[in-house]
Amino acid sequence: MGFVFDISLLQLTMVMMAPLIIACLGEIIIERSGILNVGIEGIVTVGSVAGFLGTFMMGSPVLGCLTAMMAGGILSLLLAYFAISMRANQIVVGLGIFVLGLGLSPLSYRLAVGVVQSPPQIKTLSGVPVPLLGNIPYVGEVLFRQNILVYLTYFLVAAVAFFLFKTPLGLRLRSCGENPRAADSLGINVTAMRYGACVVGGFFLGLAGAYLPLLITGTFTDNLVNGRGWLALMLVIFGRWMPLWAFLGALLFAYVDAFQFKVSSLPQMAKAVPPQFLLMLPYVFAMLVLVKVASGAEAPRALTRPYDRESRE
Amino acid sequence: MSAAPPRVEMRGICKRFGEVVALDRVDLEAAKGEIHALLGENGAGKTTIMNILSGLYRSDAGEIRVDGRPAPIRSPKDAIGFRIGMVHQHVELIGNFTALENILLGHEGTGWVLRAESQRGAVEEVASRYGLSVPLNERVKALPVGIQQKIEILKALYRGADILILDEPTTMLTPQEVDALFATIRKIAEGGLTVIFITHKIKEVLANSDRITVFRGGCRVGTVRRPEASRELLVQMMVGEREFPAGAGRPGAVASSSAGPPALSVRDLSLRNADIHLLKDVSFDVPAGAIVGLAGVSGNGQRELAEAIAGLLPVQAGEVTIRGRSVEKLTVAARIALGLVLIPQNRIDEGILPSLSLAENFVLGLHPYIFKRSGFFEQGTAHEMARIAIRDYNVLTRNERVPSAHLSGGNIQKVIVARAMALFRAIGGGILIANNPTRGLDIMAAAFVHARFREVREGGGGVLLISEDLDELCSICDRILVIHSGEILGGFDGPDYDVYRIGELMAGVRRRQP
Numbered sequence: 001m002g003f004v005f006d007i008s009l010l011q012l013t014m015v016m017m018a019p020l021i022i023a024c025l026g027e028i029i030i031e032r033s034g035i036l037n038v039g040i041e042g043i044v045t046v047g048s049v050a051g052f053l054g055t056f057m058m059g060s061p062v063l064g065c066l067t068a069m070m071a072g073g074i075l076s077l078l079l080a081y082f083a084i085s086m087r088a089n090q091i092v093v094g095l096g097i098f099v100l101g102l103g104l105s106p107l108s109y110r111l112a113v114g115v116v117q118s119p120p121q122i123k124t125l126s127g128v129p130v131p132l133l134g135n136i137p138y139v140g141e142v143l144f145r146q147n148i149l150v151y152l153t154y155f156l157v158a159a160v161a162f163f164l165f166k167t168p169l170g171l172r173l174r175s176c177g178e179n180p181r182a183a184d185s186l187g188i189n190v191t192a193m194r195y196g197a198c199v200v201g202g203f204f205l206g207l208a209g210a211y212l213p214l215l216i217t218g219t220f221t222d223n224l225v226n227g228r229g230w231l232a233l234m235l236v237i238f239g240r241w242m243p244l245w246a247f248l249g250a251l252l253f254a255y256v257d258a259f260q261f262k263v264s265s266l267p268q269m270a271k272a273v274p275p276q277f278l279l280m281l282p283y284v285f286a287m288l289v290l291v292k293v294a295s296g297a298e299a300p301r302a303l304t305r306p307y308d309r310e311s312r313e
Numbered sequence: 314m315s316a317a318p319p320r321v322e323m324r325g326i327c328k329r330f331g332e333v334v335a336l337d338r339v340d341l342e343a344a345k346g347e348i349h350a351l352l353g354e355n356g357a358g359k360t361t362i363m364n365i366l367s368g369l370y371r372s373d374a375g376e377i378r379v380d381g382r383p384a385p386i387r388s389p390k391d392a393i394g395f396r397i398g399m400v401h402q403h404v405e406l407i408g409n410f411t412a413l414e415n416i417l418l419g420h421e422g423t424g425w426v427l428r429a430e431s432q433r434g435a436v437e438e439v440a441s442r443y444g445l446s447v448p449l450n451e452r453v454k455a456l457p458v459g460i461q462q463k464i465e466i467l468k469a470l471y472r473g474a475d476i477l478i479l480d481e482p483t484t485m486l487t488p489q490e491v492d493a494l495f496a497t498i499r500k501i502a503e504g505g506l507t508v509i510f511i512t513h514k515i516k517e518v519l520a521n522s523d524r525i526t527v528f529r530g531g532c533r534v535g536t537v538r539r540p541e542a543s544r545e546l547l548v549q550m551m552v553g554e555r556e557f558p559a560g561a562g563r564p565g566a567v568a569s570s571s572a573g574p575p576a577l578s579v580r581d582l583s584l585r586n587a588d589i590h591l592l593k594d595v596s597f598d599v600p601a602g603a604i605v606g607l608a609g610v611s612g613n614g615q616r617e618l619a620e621a622i623a624g625l626l627p628v629q630a631g632e633v634t635i636r637g638r639s640v641e642k643l644t645v646a647a648r649i650a651l652g653l654v655l656i657p658q659n660r661i662d663e664g665i666l667p668s669l670s671l672a673e674n675f676v677l678g679l680h681p682y683i684f685k686r687s688g689f690f691e692q693g694t695a696h697e698m699a700r701i702a703i704r705d706y707n708v709l710t711r712n713e714r715v716p717s718a719h720l721s722g723g724n725i726q727k728v729i730v731a732r733a734m735a736l737f738r739a740i741g742g743g744i745l746i747a748n749n750p751t752r753g754l755d756i757m758a759a760a761f762v763h764a765r766f767r768e769v770r771e772g773g774g775g776v777l778l779i780s781e782d783l784d785e786l787c788s789i790c791d792r793i794l795v796i797h798s799g800e801i802l803g804g805f806d807g808p809d810y811d812v813y814r815i816g817e818l819m820a821g822v823r824r825r826q827p
């Protein structure tokens with residue numbers, strides 16, 4: 001069973017993990033402020049097309065990523081406006097954003113690229129081994145012979161965890177998600193905190209979308225995101241709204257995903273097992289693990305509850 | 314010294330919520346070093362005016378001055394700027410944060426990195442100055458309510474509040490905790506701070522305040538100094554010219570306890586959720602013709618006990634008998650038919666269907682008994698019955714067709730009590746279990762509900778009254794049981810109760826310390 005710990009399999013795991021955890025971090029930031037963003041799949045999808053088009057048209061992955069972040073931020077701002085200022089039902093608004101994003105993405109792709117025989121390609125990022133660390137046998141090869149976006153991912157996981165739990169601003173953000181009235185009575189601007197969380201979280205969601213063409217496919221297809229946004233939404237629960245636990249969860253799911261990918265490319269396996277079965281594996285795994293883990297997970301207390309200072313409860 | 318302006322001065326404060334006038338041109342002032350009590354029934358406007366002072370609500374008209382200078386307070390942040398701090402009735406802490414995090418929130422100190430530990434000294438310094446020792450590292454949700462309240466007070470003081478507002482600070486506390494709280498308040502006032510506390514309990518006001526302002530119906534009735542106040546004067550100011558319902562007073566002897574089986578008998582009832590004992594070997598009787606009170610700090614198994622008896626929660630062990638008949642494995646409906654009526658704890662979530670009309674809500678549960686003949690829903694009968702209930706119970710509503718969600722909490726509770734009493738009559742008596750039936754009711758309405766309970770007792774029925782208000786229990790119950798962590802720790806016979814001993818048991822102290 002040396003295959004299970006194969007270096008290339010684990011390297012692929014890290015690549016698969018990156019977009020998942022980036023989306024997950026964005027969602028954690030948003031949910032920690034008390035807003036449930038179920039539009040995540042739509043926002044990530046818009047991020048993926050924006051990232052692809054930005055890179056394709058401007059020729060720079062950096063500009064592509066920035067385009068995706070802007071798109072994610074704007075769409076998330078829309079959610080924020082309805083959820084915070086209009087105090088709308090967050091599930092309804094979120095589903096609306098999801099559908100909007102799902103429709104907007106292929107539309108903007110066709111508008112920009114047109115209907116073509118062979119889809120345009122961008123170059124996926126190539127690996128940049130970290131000196132010294134990349135030479136550590138096995139662990140170093142898995143973790144530090146990656147491309148720049150994967151390294152960015154490591155950094156962002158640590159940064160978001162630090163922000164949430166070790167900074168005054170993080171404490172305030174969490175207080176808005178737990179008990180906005182208490183936060184308000186201490187002079188914290190709940191509305192501003194929630195808007196800020198939505199926009200910054202939206203940047204993450206957009207970036208997660210851009211990862212897909214830049215890291216994995218090099219092209220944009222209609223079902224490129226393929227449920228990864230929903231998976232990230234579940235990972236937030238799996239990780240109990242904590243970046244490091246979510247990171248662990250993302251690794252787990254990415255591994256199953258990568259495993260599925262590798263196995264289905266082995267000729268002897270392709271005959272024995274139908275490919276659909278293998279494709280299904282990560283999702284079945286997701287359900288089984290979540291049923292076990294999600295029971296007892298505690299969401300931010302004020303999640304999905306709009307805040308109205310003068311409401312009399 | 315007479316020239317010094319009052320510490321806080323509010324002039325002509327008005328506030329409306331939709332059509333409801335919550336405050337009508339109210340004036341208020343409090344001096345430095347004073348303990349000022351705001352007394353009034355629920356809905357009199359006490360909390361609303363303090364929410365305005367603390368910046369949570371904005372007044373529609375009026376002026377606030379602090380130390381004689383105008384204080385335009387538009388948000389809690391402004392209020393903090395004027396050194397005003399408020400402790401709300403339901404503690405506004407963040408359960409998942411530690412006590413220290415709660416205290417520092419919003420005042421974390423400078424820099425980008427949270428250095429909670431470096432602020433600890435400053436917090437502890439304030440705590441020791443006022444004798445408010447709290448475990449700073451514990452998560453707040455694991456702490457008892459009395460401690461949570463101390464954390465709230467400490468939070469306000471740490472922010473430099475020198476006008477401290479406490480909204481109904483004693484509702485959830487045991488008598489011992491109440492004494493400790495007022496000792497703290499006295500200490501704070503002696504330090505030169507102004508303390509304003511809101512209450513509806515006259516006893517507390519007389520024992521612990523320097524001046525008293527009484528509210529009624531959104532207006533200030535008047536302000537009296539403690540030496541000039543008396544119980545009678547304050548009651549009269551609170552209630553006005555209305556007639557107090559008959560039947561109030563000390564509990565009498567048990568009407569007819571010896572005859573027949575008890576109305577309710579519970580033996581060794583146990584209920585567990587995973588490893589947690591919600592109820593542990595609970596045994597007691599409610600004799601026919603008696604009101605038995607169940608005292609305890611909320612969340613100690615009262616709700617589970619009521620629901621287990623009613624058949625809403627399955628039990629692991631134990632036996633429940635109603636009027637001598639075992640109810641084992643009987644459905645809720647069958648238990649009702651045997652004579653059991655429950656007034657649930659949470660009136661909005663468990664008591665009514667908010668979007669249905671008052672009449673429809675009123676016949677809910679009664680329907681098997683009143684529509685017996687035709688088997689159909691009879692609009693006429695339902696409306697007629699609801700109209701009678703509205704009249705008898707003095708429910709404030711336009712008519713019986715309005716959705717019940719439009720009623721105020723107190724009026725909803727009246728409807729629920731009226732329905733329970735009607736059901737109780739329809740099934741021919743038995744046992745009435747009432748879980749906090751008077752919470753949020755004004756004095757008149759509460760006295761009215763108590764009078765109904767007395768009627769049940771006189772009619773030979775049993776009442777199990779669950780309440781967090783020890784004064785209420787002492788005033789009406791023939792016997793008081795104390796529950797703590799799902800166990801009955803003791804029983805006391807009336808009419809004269811040792812509230813301190815009961816308080817000890819409520820706090821889980823089984824034996825008196827020598």
